Amino acid sequence: MTIISLSNVRKFYGTHEVIRNVTTSVAKGEVLCLIGPSGSGKSTLLRCINGLEDYQGGDIVVQGARVDRTNRNGIRTIRTRVSMVFQRFNLFPHRTALENVAEGPIYVKGEPRAQALERARDLLARVGLADKANSYPTQLSGGQQQRVAIARALGMQPEAILFDEPTSALDPELVGEVLGVMRSLADEGMTMVVVTHEMGFARDVADRVIFLDGGILLEDGPPEDVLVRPQNPRTQDFLRRILPT
């Protein structure tokens, strides 16, 4: 079953085309990794899926609903179904870890407060931060903050989660704990679209890998094909530069 489908998606900044006719889809339970050099449009493409960016051509459809930023109610509904985890965490600094996770359920979905807080506690435990429920983001390490952000995304009980370079802002020794949580989510069958430079994660966890360059989708296939036997010379070149041999 397809959760997200993109057909001939195009995006321009002025006259500069940053996404060029991208067509792909994400099935339920699938883990899709987007890789490519910086400036290739992979984060932009991800942000188009939940309408943080607009696009000028083609269609993005989430569970039958077209992503259209001009339809205010429609876009809000889509965002409650597709959560997002950001490179720079973007936790609410004036709220505790627990409140960060419960914010959306209480104020957006209208879930009873007590129930939302209890679920938030469970989610923090699931990302290994049960003891940090009452800490403010500034009191947490980057890795812990990102795990809270993942719990916040899970709090919306989404159909899919978008990850925008979730480990790029972390100190190297903190990357593992975040990838570990993402791995376990993948094992539990969460649908995930991940923009990443972590080739090891893409190889081990992804069901499919997409390689974007200059806004063009150059490869789309299982990780063993895209990462090990890439067809396109630009993919080969990119992987040669990024992978230690």
Next chain:
Amino acid sequence: MSNFIAQSELYLPILLQGVYLTILVTAGAFVLSTILGLVLAFMRVSGIRSLSAISRVFIIVVRGIPGLVTLFYIYFVFPDLGLSLTAVQAAIIGLGIAYSPYQAEVFRSGMEAIDQGQTEAALSIGMGWGLVMRRVILPQAIKVALPPYGSTMVMLLKDSSLASTITVAELSLQGKLLASSTFENTTVFTLVALIYLAMSLPLTAFNGWLEKRLRQPR
């Protein structure tokens, strides 16, 4: 010095009559300018082009006119247009309008100081504009806006003396009348200055206390 104290005992009660009107005008204008300022700031950041433009023009026009002239306009010109106000009403409305651009800019800069990622995170969990403002932007912006907001409050207290020009017998006008009838300029105006200072100190202290409170752990 003993002369000063003796005279002070005589003059203070008269000056304190003016203090009541000073506080009334300041408080009224402060509330009005805060409300207007918030509306202008929201219009400015609403992302709706026409609202933003109206706000911007209003700010430029009002900020470019001296507060004194705004007061004259409301007190002397509005009656010609069929709207008569008492001097105190005109002072409150005039100063409230004259100060609203500064308030608006204080609020706007507070909101714009909040990282764009905060808005995106709020949108990404399905919040609409109202919730983003209420739950995410404003609670953070208030901490940024509070120090300049406090200064504006003190400036307004002092500028309430402009009301004297449209016959509101607030502190400075009381002082002027008293001085011209007693010729004790030194005593009277020293007292007036000290009373203004005495009123501004609690405001400053309150603002400092509020800032500290808001900055606590969260």
